[in-house]
Amino acid sequence: AQSVTQLDSQVPVFEEAPVELRCNYSSSVSVYLFWYVQYPNQGLQLLLKYLSGSTLVKGINGFEAEFNKSQTSFHLRKPSVHISDTAEYFCAVANQAGTALIFGKGTTLSVSS
Amino acid sequence: NAGVTQTPKFRILKIGQSMTLQCTQDMNHNYMYWYRQDPGMGLKLIYYSVGAGITDKGEVPNGYNVSRSTTEDFPLRLELAAPSQTSVYFCASREPQGARTEAFFGQGTRLTVV
Numbered sequence: 001a002q003s004v005t006q007l008d009s010q011v012p013v014f015e016e017a018p019v020e021l022r023c024n025y026s027s028s029v030s031v032y033l034f035w036y037v038q039y040p041n042q043g044l045q046l047l048l049k050y051l052s053g054s055t056l057v058k059g060i061n062g063f064e065a066e067f068n069k070s071q072t073s074f075h076l077r078k079p080s081v082h083i084s085d086t087a088e089y090f091c092a093v094a095n096q097a098g099t100a101l102i103f104g105k106g107t108t109l110s111v112s113s
Numbered sequence: 114n115a116g117v118t119q120t121p122k123f124r125i126l127k128i129g130q131s132m133t134l135q136c137t138q139d140m141n142h143n144y145m146y147w148y149r150q151d152p153g154m155g156l157k158l159i160y161y162s163v164g165a166g167i168t169d170k171g172e173v174p175n176g177y178n179v180s181r182s183t184t185e186d187f188p189l190r191l192e193l194a195a196p197s198q199t200s201v202y203f204c205a206s207r208e209p210q211g212a213r214t215e216a217f218f219g220q221g222t223r224l225t226v227v
Contacts, residue, residue, distance in 0.1 A: 009153065034215055043203060043218040044156075051214065090155065092216075099144060099163055099209065101216055105155035 002027040002093050006104035013111055015083055021076040021107045023091030033074040034092040035065055038106075044090065050074060061085070086111045115139050119204050119219035126194040126226045134189040134222050136204030144207050145187040146171075146216065147179065149200040156203065162187055194226045 007022040025031065032051050036044040048059025055067040065076045074091060091104040120135045138145065143164045148156040158171030162181040176198060178190040187206075191198060201223050205216040 006155075032214055036218075043220045044205075044216075045218070046215045049215050094207075094209075094214065096210075099161060099169075101146060101158075101205075101207070103148070103156040105153065 002031065002095060002100055002102050004091050004093050004102050004104035006089075006091050006107050008107050009105065010108045010110065013081055013109070015111055015113050016080045018079050019077065019081050019085075019109065021089050021091075021109065023074045023076065023104060025072050025074065025091070025093045027072075027093060027095065029098075030096045032094040032096060033065075033067060034094070035059065035063070035074070035076050036090045036092060036103075037061075038088045038090065040087075047076070047089070081109070081111045083111050083113060085109060117204055117206055117217050117219040119202075119222050121222060122220065123223050124225070126191075126224065128194060128196065128226060130194050131190070131192045132194070132224075134191070134202055134204075134224075136187045136189065136219060137185050138187075138204075138206040138217070139185065140206060140217065141184060142206035142208050142217075143184070144209055145181065146205045146207075147177075147187070147189045148203045148205065149173065150203060150221075151200050159189065159202075191224075196226050198224065199226045200224060 005024045034049045035047040050067045058064045088106045094101045117138045146161045147159040157173045160179040162168045204219045207216040
């Protein structure tokens with residue numbers, strides 16, 4: 001069975017600072033990996049995804065993530081955050097050969113000026 | 114292109130009442146999911162379906178039922194509502210393979226049981 005651990009429940013940063021949101025997963029089979037963002041009182045929208053190929057994945061709003069198979073990690077990064085990046089971020093893993101789509105507990109990113 | 118549509122957006126139920134949360138998608142996806150989201154707990158899978166006529170339990174199915182009579186629709190039924198079912202409910206759909214295998218989400222239904 002797969003599982004996802006988001007290592008930080010809350011990450012406060014100042015505007016224009018870099019940020020990293022950490023995600024580790026466990027799975028005995030090949031997986032797809034996703035990062036979603038949820039703004040207040042809204043649904044989840046896809047930031048980026050890793051399906052195969054290049055381990056560095058670029059997404060919307062200047063975010064990127066790196067798939068590290070040996071460390072089973074998929075950390076999300078942004079070199080300079082904006083106030084508007086304040087939101088909850090979810091890491092998710094899907095079994096390539098099955099139905100499961102498992103989410104982490106989320107990381108709340110708070111950007112202040 | 115509507116994507117995934119959930120209704121209603123908000124609902125208050127009294128203990129013991131029942132209701133159906135509606136979910137429909139227009140992307141012809143085979144897989145559909147129902148999650149509940151509670152503060153600090155992420156999204157927990159209630160039920161999922163891999164196609165019309167096929168459903169299966171997720172992590173927290175107690176107190177809920179689903180059906181999948183068509184590819185488009187995946188309603189979630191709450192029988193005998195309890196305060197523990199106060200939550201935000203999200204429906205999602207996806208295709209398991211291909212370049213767009215990510216899940217697409219509805220806007221959620223905020224349910225309060227009093």
